[in-house]
Amino acid sequence: MQFRQIGEDVCGPVYAGFRSIDYVPVAIKYVKGPHVPYEMNAYKIPVEVALMHKVAGGPESVGNFSTVSLLDWYYLDQQLILITERPVPSQNLTTYLDSQGGVIEEQEAKTFLNQLVDATDEMHRKGVFHRDIKSENILVEIGSSVPCVRLMNFGCGSFVQERPHHTFSGTLACAPPEWYVRGEYKAGPTTVWQLGALLYRLLHGFRNSTMGILCGKMQLSRDSATQLSQEDVCGPVYAGFRLMDYVPIYKIPVEVALMHKAAGGPESVGKFAAVSLLDWYYLDQDLILVTERPVPSEVLTTYLDSQGGIIEEREAKTFLNQLVDATDEMHRKGVFHRDIKSDNILVEIGSSVPCVRLVNFGCGSFVQERPHHTFSGTLACAPPEWYVRGEYQAGPTTVWQVLCTRSSG
CATH class of the missing domain: 3.30.200.20 (Phosphorylase Kinase; domain 1)
Known part of the structure; x- marks a missing residue:
């Protein structure tokens, strides 16, 4: 019936x-x-x-x-x-999310994802590739205290195979990046991509398309981030935690390139004197950078304020030695920060001897033999030759800014 x-x-x-x-x-x-x-x-x-x-x-x-x-x-x-x-009572995940206000708590999202990982792993072992994992194709059984999810709608599915697939059947917005880049894809990576995109929607309420992510147009919920006290000339800085990784975009902003040259990516966290870049993407017309955030830490300006405006000579010498080593390493890698000041220096305060790290490369450039003739950064920190001759170079400018860093109140 x-x-x-x-x-x-x-x-x-x-x-x-x-x-x-x-x-x-x-x-x-x-x-x-x-x-x-x-x-x-x-x-x-x-x-x-x-x-x-x-x-x-x-x-x-x-x-x-x-x-x-x-x-x-x-x-x-x-x-x-x-x-x-048809389990009763049940509803598809899209309807369930709408009933929860568009998002669910992280613990529940983790439960759902664990179930889906187990489900897709079992499917792949049986040779079945769903190929269209999205909220509309997931059923939520809501009759118990802990909702259970089930996969349905295999109309776009296929069999798992060793060689790549060269035709795509399913929701194009959920197709994996390699389908757009190379015109081929495999079952395992595709399923991982679709589960990751689903997790993002569960936590943030946005349905991001693969092409949108590739083109740098991914929606981000700013309600999930806490604004820190610091802010540089390019915009505010937020504290947050990385949820998942996304493929890189084709055009790389200068700040991204500089941070990668200076401190590498996620695999280099804590290894360099500059903070590492974990991820980056575009939101409307904004560039979003996700960097490591040592805990506990604070910018040097805040640290100085907590010390009454000045620090002891021995500690100042330690900081200066670390900054000299950091900038020397950066210059050897071809990176010119160009805006070294207390607001752009992070102090890790979790050990007996505080350690300083450089942040905010938004005003930076690449080291070059010829002088620079345009200045980007805090004008109060510009070197004297910029005002006298209208030109400057990386080495002397960095020496000037490190020596002028506010360590004596």
Whole structure:
């Protein structure tokens, strides 16, 4: 018996129903002819049917797997009819998120992701590649204290294979980056990408497309970040925690290039005298940089204020030695900070001997033989030759700024 429509995927509508013989709740999916991969006759089994049987069995397996089970299937005119189990009460993840205000707590998101990782790992071991993991294709069983998620809608799926896939079936917004870059993709990395994108949506409420991320147009919830007291000439700085990694964008801003040259990426955290860059992307017209944040730490300006405005000569000498070593290392790597001041120096205060690190490379440039003729940075920290001759070079400017750093009040 068929009742109301409860959903629709790229292949056709899905209705709620009950099996006549025992009134077990079922879902009835109609797949129109062009969407059925195999020829519709009695001798060939449609791909979706084969995939569902491989991953979750038939009627005897209801409720035993992390994917919904197929109860029956048949053809009606030019349509494929699929009868699947329908847990009650349940709703798809999109509807569940809407009922929770668009996002869920991190602990619940972690529970969902753990279940989905186990589910997709089991599927891949059985040779099944879903290929279209998104909130609309995930069912949430809400009848218990801890909601359980189940995968459904295998209409865009395929079999796991060693060689890459060269045609994509599914939601293009969820296609993996390598599909856009190289025109090919594999089951494992694609599934990881789609699960990562789903986790981001669970926590932030935004559905970001792959192409949008590649083009630097990823939405970010600023409510999840805490603004620090520091702010440089380019904009505010927020404290936060990295949730996932994204592929790089094609055009690299100067500040990103400088930070990579000076201190590397995520693998270099804590190894250099400059803070490392963990991630970066664009939000509308803003460049978002995610950097390491040593804890506990504070900018040198704040640290000096906490010490009454000045520090002892021995400590000042320690800081100066560290800064000299840091800037010397940067110059050897071809990086010119150009705005060294107390606001752009981070003090790690977790040990008996505080350690200083350079931050904020937004005014920086590359070291060059010829003089610079335009100045970017804090004008009060510009070297004398800039005011006298209208030009300056990296070495003398850095020496001037390090010596002028506010260490004596």
